Amino acid sequence: MKRIYFIRHGKSSWKENIEDFDRPLAPRGEKAAELIGEYLSKHYSNRVIAAFSSAANRAKSTLQIVAKHFSFSSIELQEELYTFNNMTLQYQIAHLENDLEEVALFGHNPAFEMLVSQFTGKRFEKFPTCALAVVEFEEVDWKLCQKGTLIDYVVPKELG
Incomplete structure (x- = not known):
């Protein structure tokens, strides 16, 4: 049996003159990552989960914040996960x-939205x-x- 936890990066900053790859998290994105980290810790603390992240700043930062709450068995950044293609x-x-x-x-949308829909047969409007x-x-x-x-779907807005 295999299991994937798809975690889209937190809300990012749209400051001018920053390349997409380098965009940092906005304060709202940092708070959301904290909430998801706490949720994982509360509901999945007995699971052995390896983490893979897009190397984009906003995805990497989301992982770092979540990892303060949940202990992943390993963490790896992958350039290939900086994709919007399912x-x-x-x-x-x-x-x-x-x-x-x-x-x-x-990682990123629309790849996550499309692939989760493809895998589960459930349409995600957002x-x-x-x-x-x-x-x-x-x-x-x-x-x-x-x-x-x-088996689970949660958005930060539902958590706090």
């Missing part, structure tokens, strides 16, 4: 090491910043993960 993201998932049972992915979607698969090989079950 097919690219699915390719990255298919090439995860099979000894990993559960992974948290910190996948807000710092939203968490947990998808579980019956498969034991990441390459075979095509259809899963949405």
Whole structure:
């Protein structure tokens, strides 16, 4: 069985003259990441989860804040996760090491929204910043993960 925790980066700053890759989190994004970290700690503290993040500043910062509350088994930044394309993201998932049972992915829309919808058959009209979607698969090989079950979905607004 495989499980993915999709965590979209927190709300970012839109200050002028900053490249998209380098945009920092806005204060609201920092607070949302704290809430998601607390939620993971409360509801998933017994899980062994490896974290992979887009190397973009806002995704990396979201991971760092969440990791203050939840102890990931490992953390890795991947340039390839700086993608807005669901097919690219699915390719990255298919090439995860099979000894990993559960992974948290910190990344971007519309890739997350589209891929979670594709995996679960549920249409997401919106996948807000710092939203968490947990998808579980019956498969034991990441390459075979095509259809899963949405077992949790939470947005920071619901938490505080």
